Each structure stands twice: as C-alpha cells, then as structure tokens.
Amino acid sequence: MGCFKIVVLAQRLPTLFSFRTVSSDPLVEIDNVTFAYDQRTILNGINLSIPKGKVVAIMGGSGCGKTTLLRLIGGQVRPSKGAVRVAGQVVNELKQDELYALRRKMGMLFQFGALFTDMSVFDNVAFQMREHTDLPESMIRDLVLMKLHAVGLRGAAHLLPSELSGGMARRVALARAIALDPMLMMYDEPFAGLDPISLGVIGQLIRRLNDALGATSIVVTHDVMESLAIVDYVYFVSAGSIVAEGTPEQIRASEMPFVHQFVKGEPDGPVPFHYPAPDYRDALVGGRNA
Amino acid sequence: MLDWGGRRISAIGAVLVNALMRAGFAARFLLAILLNSGTAFRRFGLTIREIYFTGVLSLIIILVSGLFVGMVLGLQGYDTLQRFGASEALGVLVSLSLVRELGPVVGGLLFASRAGSAITAEIGLMKATEQLSAMEMMAVNPIARVVGPRFWAGVISMPLLAAMFSAMGVLGGYVVGVLLIGVDSGSFWSQMQASVDFANDIMNGVIKSIVFGIAVSLIAVFEGYDADPTAEGVSGATTRTVVTSSLAILGLDFILTAFMFRGL
Numbered sequence: 001m002g003c004f005k006i007v008v009l010a011q012r013l014p015t016l017f018s019f020r021t022v023s024s025d026p027l028v029e030i031d032n033v034t035f036a037y038d039q040r041t042i043l044n045g046i047n048l049s050i051p052k053g054k055v056v057a058i059m060g061g062s063g064c065g066k067t068t069l070l071r072l073i074g075g076q077v078r079p080s081k082g083a084v085r086v087a088g089q090v091v092n093e094l095k096q097d098e099l100y101a102l103r104r105k106m107g108m109l110f111q112f113g114a115l116f117t118d119m120s121v122f123d124n125v126a127f128q129m130r131e132h133t134d135l136p137e138s139m140i141r142d143l144v145l146m147k148l149h150a151v152g153l154r155g156a157a158h159l160l161p162s163e164l165s166g167g168m169a170r171r172v173a174l175a176r177a178i179a180l181d182p183m184l185m186m187y188d189e190p191f192a193g194l195d196p197i198s199l200g201v202i203g204q205l206i207r208r209l210n211d212a213l214g215a216t217s218i219v220v221t222h223d224v225m226e227s228l229a230i231v232d233y234v235y236f237v238s239a240g241s242i243v244a245e246g247t248p249e250q251i252r253a254s255e256m257p258f259v260h261q262f263v264k265g266e267p268d269g270p271v272p273f274h275y276p277a278p279d280y281r282d283a284l285v286g287g288r289n290a
Numbered sequence: 291m292l293d294w295g296g297r298r299i300s301a302i303g304a305v306l307v308n309a310l311m312r313a314g315f316a317a318r319f320l321l322a323i324l325l326n327s328g329t330a331f332r333r334f335g336l337t338i339r340e341i342y343f344t345g346v347l348s349l350i351i352i353l354v355s356g357l358f359v360g361m362v363l364g365l366q367g368y369d370t371l372q373r374f375g376a377s378e379a380l381g382v383l384v385s386l387s388l389v390r391e392l393g394p395v396v397g398g399l400l401f402a403s404r405a406g407s408a409i410t411a412e413i414g415l416m417k418a419t420e421q422l423s424a425m426e427m428m429a430v431n432p433i434a435r436v437v438g439p440r441f442w443a444g445v446i447s448m449p450l451l452a453a454m455f456s457a458m459g460v461l462g463g464y465v466v467g468v469l470l471i472g473v474d475s476g477s478f479w480s481q482m483q484a485s486v487d488f489a490n491d492i493m494n495g496v497i498k499s500i501v502f503g504i505a506v507s508l509i510a511v512f513e514g515y516d517a518d519p520t521a522e523g524v525s526g527a528t529t530r531t532v533v534t535s536s537l538a539i540l541g542l543d544f545i546l547t548a549f550m551f552r553g554l
Binding site: 074076100101103104106107108110111112114115116117127128131132 | 419420421423424426427428429430431435
C-alpha cells in the first residue's frame with residue numbers, strides 16, 4: 001500500500017510542480033527582535049512576517065545580519081530581545097526536544113551544501129529518514145530516488161560529495177533538505193559561487209519545490225536578479241534593520257537610494273565604497289611627514 | 291616598572307582564568323556526552339565504525355612501536371641485570387615495565403597523536419563546513435550522533451591498544467633477550483609468570499589505560515567541537531589535542547602511580 005502511494009506520488013510530481021499554495025496566514029513572525037554578539041548589535045528591533053506558501057527573499061549586503069535571521073528562525077541562536085514565532089510557537093522559548101520536533105518540519109540549505117563528506121549522495125539524502133523514521137530500507141530507497149529525481153541527480157546517487165561540482169552539491173543538499181517534506185524551507189545564499197546554468201536551475205528548483213510541496217520558503221541572498229525572478233516578496237536588511245520591503249515589481253521600481261544602489265549594483269551610494277578612514281590627503285601627506 | 295609588572299601579572303591571570311574556563315567547559319561537555327550516550331550504545335554500529343577508525347587503524351603504529359620498545363628494553367635490561375648476575379630476571383623487568391607503565395603511557399601518547407588528532411581534525415572540519423549545524427537543523431543532536439560514538443570508541447580502544455602494545459613489547463623483549471642474547475627461555479617466562487601479579491600489575495595497567503582513554507578522547511572531541519571554524523582554528527585545535535593529551539597522560543600517570551604502587 002505504502003509503495004503504491006509512493007508510485008502515485010512519483011507520477012504526480014511533474015503535475016504537482018504546476019500549482020501554488022498561497023495563503024496570507026503568517027508562518028514565520030519576527031517580532032521586534034534584537035540580537036547581539038557580545039557587545040556588537042547585529043539585528044536591531046526587526047519586525048517581519050513570512051506568509052504561508054510564499055517564497056520570500058531577505059536581501060542585504062554581506063554581514064548585515066541576514067544569515068543571523070535564519071539562525072534565529074531555526075533556533076540556533078536566541079534573540080537578546082523580542083520573539084521569533086514559527087507556526088505559532090515561540091522558537092526562542094522552546095526546550096530542546098520541542099525545538100527538535102519543530103526542526104523536523106524545517107529544511108535548510110546551507111551556503112556550500114554542508115553535505116556529510118563521509119557519506120554518499122544517497123546516504124546524505126536518506127540521513128533524516130533513517131534518523132527520524134522507522135521506514136523499511138526499501139521504502140527509504142524509493143523516497144531517496146524520488147527526491148534525487150526531483151533535483152535531477154538520481155544518476156548521481158552513488159557518488160561521494162567530493163565527486164560533485166558546486167551546483168550538484170547544492171542540488172543534493174536541496175534534496176536532503178526536502179527529505180521529510182518540510183513546511184518551511186530556508187536557503188542561505190543558495191546562488192553563491194554558481195555558474196549561470198546552475199544558478200538558473202537552483203532558482204527554478206526553489207520555486208517549483210516550494211509550490212509542489214505546499215511549503216514556505218525564505219531565501220537569504222544578495223543575488224538580486226535571480227531572486228527577484230522567483231520570489232513573491234522581498235525584505236531588505238541593512239545595518240541590522242529592515243530598510244525596505246515589497247513585491248519584486250515594487251522593488252525594481254523603487255527610487256529609494258539603498259534599494260536603487262543594491263538592485264543596480266552601483267559601487268557607491270548609501271552603502272559607501274570606502275571603509276571609514278581619515279582624510280586621504282592627510283593620510284598620504286601625514287605618512288610622508290612622519 | 292610597576293606598570294610592566296602589573297601587565298605581566300594581569301596576563302598570567304588572564305591565561306589562568308582562560309584555562310579554568312576551558313576546563314569548566316570541558317567538564318560540562320563531558321556531562322553532555324554522558325547524558326547523550328544512549329545513541330552510541332543503542333546504535334552500536336556507529337561506535338563500532340569509530341572503533342575501526344580510532345582503534346584498528348592505530349594498530350600498525352602501536353604494534354610496531356611496542357615491538358621496538360620491548361626490544362630496546364631487552365637490550366638495556368640485559369645490560370644492567372647481567373652486572374648483578376640477574377639476567378634471568380629479564381622477563382620480569384620487561385613485562386613489569388610494559389604492563390605497569392610503558393604500555394598505557396606510550397600507547398596513550400601514540401593513541402593521542404594518531405587517533406586523537408584525527409578525531410579533532412574530523413570534528414573541527416565538520417564544524418567548519420557546517421556539517422554539525424546541518425545536523426542540528428535536521429533535529430539530530432551532534433553530541434549524540436557524532437561526538438558520543440567517537441568518545442566511547444576511544445575509551446574502548448585505548449585499553450585494547452595498550453594491552454597489544456604490552457604484548458608486542460614482551461615479544462620484542464623475548465626476541466632480543468632469549469633468541470639473540472641467549473637468556474634462558476624457561477627462566478624468562480617462568481620468572482615473568484611468578485612475578486607479574488594480575489590484580490596489582492595488569493589490572494592497574496588496565497585502569498591507567500582506561501583513564502588515559504577517557505582523557506585523550508575527551509580532549510580530542512572537545513577540542514574539535516570547540517575549534518574555531520577556520521583552517522587556523524582546526525590546525526590549532528589539532529595541535530592542542532596532542533599537546534594537552536600528552537601532558538594529561540603524563541600528569542595522570544604520576545597521580546595514578548602514586549596511588550596504585552605506594553605500598554609496594
């Protein structure tokens with residue numbers, strides 16, 4: 001019976017990719033969150049909401065706190081102030097077993113895949129199934145092959161992570177992240193370091209898998225064009241705060257200096273090209289006199 | 291002058307406080323390992339796999355070192371004993387030196403440099419490449435899944451390796467003393483059998499090697515887990531594992547020896 005269901009689901013996968021589940025109920029709410037490492041404030045009173053079924057991008061320059069936001073949502077770090085809610089549960093107040101129960105409904109794609117290097121592609125994808133379910137090995141095999149097929153790497157099941165290209169590793173990590181059909185997918189810089197073909201493939205997979213699984217996705221990135229093509233909504237983070245938000249169309253049309261600089265990729269603007277330094281002339285002349 | 295002295299005292303204080311803090315973290319880490327050891331025993335296959343990597347793959351260096359240490363003991367022991375007309379006691383000297391001291395201590399030092407450093411580097415690299423974070427995000431506790439099996443594999447492997455080191459050492463002593471120099475074979479074995487006490491000598495050696503196994507394994511997994519997730523961080527952690535483990539073995543050996551053999 002179980003195998004029959006899997007076969008039916010496998011047959012439906014291509015058609016599943018064609019519908020979208022969109023709801024306005026928030027799955028993730030970040031309520032006035034402040035986070036600091038030691039004395040250094042990373043996030044300062046952030047508020048944002050991720051609706052169910054949507055793909056939402058969080059954009060901003062390097063070191064602005066985007067990845068920290070993902071870590072807060074995943075409960076890997078706790079905020080100094082405020083609350084992070086996922087599916088109605090306050091993540092920062094959960095005990096470890098409650099947090100682990102919630103994480104079973106989450107998937108995360110790390111920047112460089114974070115595949116287990118001592119396991120094959122197949123075992124990487126099977127990892128969560130073996131850890132969290134009592135499924136027989138034959139069924140795990142079918143499920144793993146389905147997940148790998150969905151990312152186009154069924155034929156690479158026997159390879160080791162060291163034998164994969166960057167784009168392939170990212171796709172295997174994606175297959176591993178969706179192994180237990182999560183309700184929330186988080187992507188940490190999914191486009192970083194990829195060639196244009198892999199970049200397009202990953203972008204389309206994020207969108208299609210989100211819609212097929214009826215999941216909600218958060219994409220942390222600074223890759224503007226690729227992410228604007230696949231997301232429903234965008235938040236811009238700068239200096240630990242949300243400085244702009246909107247749909248991709250609104251973002252493209254925005255005249256706000258920060259957004260304009262970011263979208264156009266201009267070297268100077270509200271985000272300065274030069275790291276703060278004393279006057280250039282003084283530095284040169286002063287250095288010579290000294 | 292006062293300023294210079296003050297800065298020195300302050301620096302020494304900072305080093306001591308830092309060392310104490312790390313010792314505290316290590317103690318809490320050990321507690322966490324013990325509390326999460328269920329996986330290592332429930333799914334013993336994970337621990338067996340680590341025993342292969344830490345124990346079986348250390349066999350070559352342990353056996354070869356044991357053989358040579360035993361051969362050197364045979365040569366040096368014979369040279370000293372024959373001056374007093376006691377060369378027949380060579381077997382006793384070789385075996386007691388090995389089971390009481392050299393087996394656990396040299397075995398432990400070799401284990402720290404071969405297996406301890408490998409454990410630290412592996413866990414440190416898993417941290418640097420976000421594999422541990424990925425595991426946490428998959429609701430799998432890395433202390434239970436990664437650290438626990440490696441820790442227990444070290445604790446189980448160490449006494450076995452020390453025993454094999456001692457056995458090979460005795461064999462090396464036999465080869466040099468009996469086969470090459472010509473000490474009487476019967477005296478070699480019978481005096482050894484008569485003088486080596488199971489409870490006082492062999493078991494004390496086993497206890498030492500278990501304690502060294504716990505110390506080296508704890509230091510190795512702690513340094514790996516606590517390593518900065520960078521190339522320098524992992525390299526520094528690996529070095530610290532070897533240095534700290536070696537010092538811990540030597541220090542613990544003195545303390546254990548003082549307790550075990552004070553009445554003899």
